[in-house]
Amino acid sequence: MLKAKGINARIAVGDFKPGNKSRIEENKSVRVTQDSGNSGLVNTYDYSCKETGQLNSKMIDNLTHSWVLAEVSPGNWLAVECTGGYVVRSEEDAKYYSGLTFSNPRNYRSFLDLYSNWKKQIKDYENELSNFNKLRVRYDNANYSDQVATKKIIETEEERLRGKEEAFKRTDSEIQALLNYG
Numbered sequence: 001m002l003k004a005k006g007i008n009a010r011i012a013v014g015d016f017k018p019g020n021k022s023r024i025e026e027n028k029s030v031r032v033t034q035d036s037g038n039s040g041l042v043n044t045y046d047y048s049c050k051e052t053g054q055l056n057s058k059m060i061d062n063l064t065h066s067w068v069l070a071e072v073s074p075g076n077w078l079a080v081e082c083t084g085g086y087v088v089r090s091e092e093d094a095k096y097y098s099g100l101t102f103s104n105p106r107n108y109r110s111f112l113d114l115y116s117n118w119k120k121q122i123k124d125y126e127n128e129l130s131n132f133n134k135l136r137v138r139y140d141n142a143n144y145s146d147q148v149a150t151k152k153i154i155e156t157e158e159e160r161l162r163g164k165e166e167a168f169k170r171t172d173s174e175i176q177a178l179l180n181y182g
Helices: 057-061 105-141 144-181
Strands: 009-014 065-073 076-081 086-088 098-102
Touching: 009 105, 057 105, 098 105, 105 144
Parallel strands: none
Antiparallel strands: 009 065, 009 098, 065 076, 076 086
């Protein structure tokens, strides 16, 4: 609705701990006057692991709430709590100005789908790696004739493992591109 009115808006997703009460639950007014606070700058989460550069699933799995951000002046945003029907100024709750943001619902849905696929791929890769490592131990402990007989199996499994790793990394890159530009 904001974009239809010519207002730049983004969907925001963040980490809200259970037990935080909404403005309505705390019996605060949902009506805010123009001079009752400031809009804020948006800080995006660092969504990648420092060691690997890949997604930080622990951070992403803790995203528990979504809302809308409206750009009220260049670089200044106002959080709109759609569930309760009120705005949240930056000094009222800084969490509304920190999180992941998406330019439209389609990009947010793409993120959710890609992330679900990413989680399946990482689990599949880890299982494949475990099986490969067990096979490799058996190969290393086998006599020469058994090693010759199973060498092709090892090579095939290693190639399959590389394929799973490449698929996982490709999905990881797609998600990071979406988070950077979406």
